[in-house]
Amino acid sequence: MLRRKARRAQEDDHGDPLDAAQERRVRAVLALGGVPQTDLPDGVQQVRLRLLERAAKGYEAPRDVSAWAAVVASNLAMDWHRAQRRQERIGERLASLRQLEHPSGEDTSVLSLAVAQGLDELPDAQRQVLVLRFYADLPVRSIAQELGVPEGTVKSRLHTAVRALRARLHEDEVV
Numbered sequence: 001m002l003r004r005k006a007r008r009a010q011e012d013d014h015g016d017p018l019d020a021a022q023e024r025r026v027r028a029v030l031a032l033g034g035v036p037q038t039d040l041p042d043g044v045q046q047v048r049l050r051l052l053e054r055a056a057k058g059y060e061a062p063r064d065v066s067a068w069a070a071v072v073a074s075n076l077a078m079d080w081h082r083a084q085r086r087q088e089r090i091g092e093r094l095a096s097l098r099q100l101e102h103p104s105g106e107d108t109s110v111l112s113l114a115v116a117q118g119l120d121e122l123p124d125a126q127r128q129v130l131v132l133r134f135y136a137d138l139p140v141r142s143i144a145q146e147l148g149v150p151e152g153t154v155k156s157r158l159h160t161a162v163r164a165l166r167a168r169l170h171e172d173e174v175v
Contacts, residue, residue: 025073
């Protein structure tokens with residue numbers, strides 16, 4: 001076993017864990033898996049990286065590096081397709097948001113005024129957490145730490161404040 005590792009190291013003097021034949025096989029598996037030509041070099045690098053990570057963790061080299069690399073390449077091709085589908089869904093969601101009517105400047109002003117009035121009517125503690133969460137964009141944990149209250153209290157106040165503000169905006173027929 002050690003002789004085989006030593007022979008591999010001698011054959012491969014620049015530290016590449018994949019020989020030329022293995023690299024061609026990885027490229028073929030990726031291409032057959034539907035990965036575009038432009039992404040093939042990245043896929044090959046990912047296979048190399050996984051092989052190097054495996055060695056760095058102290059795992060024994062795979063018995064058949066070529067077969068192992070082909071399986072990893074196949075998995076990478078599936079991951080590539082999943083990522084593409086995820087990107088397509090995000091693009092579709094963004095496109096649907098763009099198609100929604102954007103309120104006119106006057107509508108935006110009316111809404112802003114109604115929200116400001118609604119905020120004025122909220123109790124101080126509710127208004128404070130609402131402003132910190134949605135205007136200062138602080139996470140619940142940070143708000144709780146800053147105010148010295150439990151996270152559950154912040155969440156409860158936010159829920160109550162949002163519900164009251166929403167009711168006010170519906171009542172005034174703003175939204």
